Amino acid sequence: MAEIGADDRLTPVLRPVRAGNGFEEALEQILQVLRLGLVPHGERLPAERELADRLRISRVTLREVLKVLQDQGLVESRRGRYGGTFVLDRPRPPGEGELRRRVASVDVEDILRFREVLEVGAAGLCAADGLDGARAEQLRAALAATHDAPLAEYRRLDTLLHLTLAELSGSSTLTAQYAAVRAQVNDLLDGIPLLVRNLEHSQQQHTALVEAVLDGDADGAREVMREHCAGTAALLRGFLT
Amino acid sequence: MAEIGADDRLTPVLRPVRAGNGFEEALEQILQVLRLGLVPHGERLPAERELADRLRISRVTLREVLKVLQDQGLVESRRGRYGGTFVLDRPRPPGEGELRRRVASVDVEDILRFREVLEVGAAGLCAADGLDGARAEQLRAALAATHDAPLAEYRRLDTLLHLTLAELSGSSTLTAQYAAVRAQVNDLLDGIPLLVRNLEHSQQQHTALVEAVLDGDADGAREVMREHCAGTAALLRGFLT
DNA sequence: GTCATAAGGTATGGGTGATGACCATTGATT
DNA sequence: AATCAATGGTCATCACCCATACCTTATGAC
Numbered sequence: 001m002a003e004i005g006a007d008d009r010l011t012p013v014l015r016p017v018r019a020g021n022g023f024e025e026a027l028e029q030i031l032q033v034l035r036l037g038l039v040p041h042g043e044r045l046p047a048e049r050e051l052a053d054r055l056r057i058s059r060v061t062l063r064e065v066l067k068v069l070q071d072q073g074l075v076e077s078r079r080g081r082y083g084g085t086f087v088l089d090r091p092r093p094p095g096e097g098e099l100r101r102r103v104a105s106v107d108v109e110d111i112l113r114f115r116e117v118l119e120v121g122a123a124g125l126c127a128a129d130g131l132d133g134a135r136a137e138q139l140r141a142a143l144a145a146t147h148d149a150p151l152a153e154y155r156r157l158d159t160l161l162h163l164t165l166a167e168l169s170g171s172s173t174l175t176a177q178y179a180a181v182r183a184q185v186n187d188l189l190d191g192i193p194l195l196v197r198n199l200e201h202s203q204q205q206h207t208a209l210v211e212a213v214l215d216g217d218a219d220g221a222r223e224v225m226r227e228h229c230a231g232t233a234a235l236l237r238g239f240l241t
Numbered sequence: 242m243a244e245i246g247a248d249d250r251l252t253p254v255l256r257p258v259r260a261g262n263g264f265e266e267a268l269e270q271i272l273q274v275l276r277l278g279l280v281p282h283g284e285r286l287p288a289e290r291e292l293a294d295r296l297r298i299s300r301v302t303l304r305e306v307l308k309v310l311q312d313q314g315l316v317e318s319r320r321g322r323y324g325g326t327f328v329l330d331r332p333r334p335p336g337e338g339e340l341r342r343r344v345a346s347v348d349v350e351d352i353l354r355f356r357e358v359l360e361v362g363a364a365g366l367c368a369a370d371g372l373d374g375a376r377a378e379q380l381r382a383a384l385a386a387t388h389d390a391p392l393a394e395y396r397r398l399d400t401l402l403h404l405t406l407a408e409l410s411g412s413s414t415l416t417a418q419y420a421a422v423r424a425q426v427n428d429l430l431d432g433i434p435l436l437v438r439n440l441e442h443s444q445q446q447h448t449a450l451v452e453a454v455l456d457g458d459a460d461g462a463r464e465v466m467r468e469h470c471a472g473t474a475a476l477l478r479g480f481l482t
Numbered sequence: 483g484t485c486a487t488a489a490g491g492t493a494t495g496g497g498t499g500a501t502g503a504c505c506a507t508t509g510a511t512t
Numbered sequence: 513a514a515t516c517a518a519t520g521g522t523c524a525t526c527a528c529c530c531a532t533a534c535c536t537t538a539t540g541a542c
Contacts, residue, residue, distance in 0.1 A: 009279045009401070010287070012408070012416045013424075016297035017266040018259060022499065025258040038250045046251070047519060056257035058500045063521080080508020081518040113366055113412040120365075121358025160250075167253070171354040175253040177418060183254075263529065288489060299530040304491080321538025322488045 022057045027065045029055060032183040034074060034087065036163070037156030044084035045075070102187060103240055111184050112236065116229040118178045119162065122169040123209060123225040127218040135168050136214055143210045146203065154199060159186060161206060165213070185232070192239045201231065263298045268306045270296060273424040275315060275328065276431075277404070278397030285325035286316070343428060344481055352425050353477065357470040359419045360403065363410040364450060364466040368459040376409050377455055384451045387444065395440060400427060402447060406454070426473070433480045442472065 019025055030045070039045055046054070052062040066085055069075045076086050131139060142164040146157045159182060166178040205228040212220035260266055271286070280286055287295070293303040307326055310316045317327045372380060383405040387398045400423060407419040446469040453461035 009404075010274060010295075012404070012413070012420045013270060013273050013277065013279065014287075014292070014295040015270075015417060016295070017263055017270065018297060022258055029254060029256075029258065032254050033251060036254065038254065046255075048521095049519085051255070054255040054257070056259060060501090060522090061499060066520095077520065078508085079506075079520045081516085082509060083507080083519050085520085107413065110412045110414050113410065114414045114418075117358065117362025117366065117410075117412070117415060121362055124361075125354055125358065163250075163253070169354065169358075171351045171358070172253070172348065173351050173355045173422070174358060176256060177355075179253045181414070289491095290489085301492095301531090302529065318490065319538085320490045320536075322486095323539060324489045324537080326490085 022061050023064055026055050026057050026062060027068060030065060030069065032179065034069075035183040035186045036159050036179060037186075038160075039087045040156070041087055041089045044086045047084055102191065106184060108188070108236065108240060111181055111188075112229075112233045115178075115181045115185055116226065116233070118166070118174060118181065119229050120222050120225045122166045122174060122178065123213060123221040124218050125169040125171070126165060127213045127216055127221040129170065130216050131168060131214065139164060139168060139210055139213065143206055146206060151194065151196075151199075154194065155186065155189065158202070158206075185236075188236055189232075192235070198231070198235065202228070205231075263302050264305055267296050267298050267303060268309060271306060271310065273420065275310075276424040276427045277400050277420060278427075279401075280328045281394075281397070282328055282330045285327045288325060343432060347425060349429070349477065349481060352422055352429075353470075353474045356419075356422045356426055357467065357474070359407070359415060359422065360470050361463050361466045363407045363415060363419065364454060364462040365459050366410040366412070367406060368454045368457055368462040370411065371457050372409060372455065380405060380409060380451055380454065384447055387447060392435065392437075392440075395435065396427065396430065399443070399447075426477075429477055430473075433476070439472070439476060443469070446472070 019028075030051075033039060033045070045051060048059055048062055048066070052059040055062065066075065066077065070077060074088060074090065076088055078084060078086065126139075142157075142161040146154065146161055149157045162182065163175070163179060166175045169175070205224055209221060209224045209228065212224055260269070271292075274280060274286070286292060289300055289303055289307070293300040296303065307316065307318065311318060315329060315331065317329050319325060319327060367380075383398075383402040387395065387402055390398045403423065404416070404420060407416045410416070446465055450462060450465045450469065453465055
């Protein structure tokens with residue numbers, strides 16, 4: 001009575017209810033915020049009470065998380081009114097072999113495929129629905145920000161542009177999932193050099209993408225986005241051989 | 242110093258680390274299995290010890306979950322060797338207003354959009370990559386099963402077909418996310434009648450979809466899937482006005 | 483008929499994290 | 513200079529959940 005077949009059908013759903021204890025999950029999420037660059041260096045995270053509230057963990061547990069981040073030099077806490085937890089400039093210590101270690105712990109193909117699906121889907125939805133004035137302006141602004149960006153800030157502003165598109169897609173689940181997968185992509189990208197040629201190509205694609213979205217050209221937007229993702233994917237696969 | 246803008250950027254990431262206590266999350270996942278019809282009526286779930294192990298919760302907590310399901314008449318426990326937790330035929334008590342109640346607690350647009358993105362993405366990936374013999378056969382078999390299905394089983398086998406496509410996409414994250422969103426869709430669909438006309442149309446689309454995927458026609462597969470999802474979406478939106 | 487086995491049913495002790503109150507510090511405002 | 517308010521820092525209590533062991537029941541194998 002081997003029900004292995006039936007069991008296999010269950011594997012996608014019957015996953016661990018929690019990916020670790022509350023501490024680990026909270027750490028992961030705050031690292032996501034940092035990896036996505038949602039809070040620029042020098043700015044601060046929400047106050048402990050608010051953070052704990054949002055993550056639905058106790059302040060005690062949250063503080064243990066912040067302690068770790070502080071010990072690693074990623075953030076700094078200041079007391080008093082107008083104090084808070086401030087994001088520091090990353091010391092960038094991705095030693096050699098760091099990339100390989102990261103690759104070993106995740107399924108890169110899974111990440112790249114899922115990312116493409118979400119990005120292309122978001123672009124398609126935005127273009128098909130059309131964006132009203134305010135939203136269109138939001139997208140244009142995010143694009144413009146990437147143009148006159150110092151090299152060190154490019155990754156961050158690029159992430160924000162894509163995240164903006166995801167938000168405009170009208171599906172909060174999609175946005176949340178994209179944030180998660182993009183944080184993983186950024187983690188991988190941190191392990192390889194940032195080439196100016198790739199960057200310029202990216203910028204052309206970004207411009208074409210935004211144009212297509214604002215024109216309501218869904219097929220065009222999807223196609224540009226697909227190529228854009230394929231570029232990153234090829235780059236990463238190349239460095240991971 | 243209103244940082245509302247900055248805070249808003251964080252909302253996609255700073256979600257509750259846990260959607261409730263372990264009990265609630267486990268209940269949700271097992272309900273997912275039932276809603277997806279992964280275990281046909283009369284068959285049994287994995288043994289308590291294995292289930293608890295997979296969900297990473299204690300058997301005590303799992304048993305509380307099963308107790309609830311048993312009290313609601315969804316499953317039945319039998320002791321002894323070859324015993325287990327068996328799935329019962331649903332008494333189908335979706336009383337009036339049930340649909341409206343469900344709709345009130347979820348963001349239907351979010352669900353429908355996210356579903357479309359995943360389905361279209363999965364179809365595209367499968368078609369673009371091509372499926373080897375075994376996988377192609379798996380897809381054909383899932384399609385065939387829906388053809389000669391009794392009406393009462395249609396929803397279940399349709400779900401399995403789509404889930405199969407998601408699995409073949411090569412992204413386990415995509416598969417897991419699709420399972421989650423499809424469970425929600427099924428929950429909504431349970432609230433509206435199953436029309437034979439829609440069903441026949443669905444079957445035509447399924448056939449065209451599988452053909453396109455097996456032909457490696459990515460654009461075609463995506464287009465068929467998009468229409469397929471749009472159909473369901475229109476149906477649901479119609480009943481939810 | 484007896485036994486082994488695999489399943490559900492039960493009891494207990496210990497650890498982790500949540501709750502809520504309180505203290506300490508800082509800088510803007512008055 | 514005094515005050516206030518928002519923030520980080522600390523602690524005691526308690527509910528929830530886990531790990532583990534053991535008991536009970538039913539069925540096939542011998």
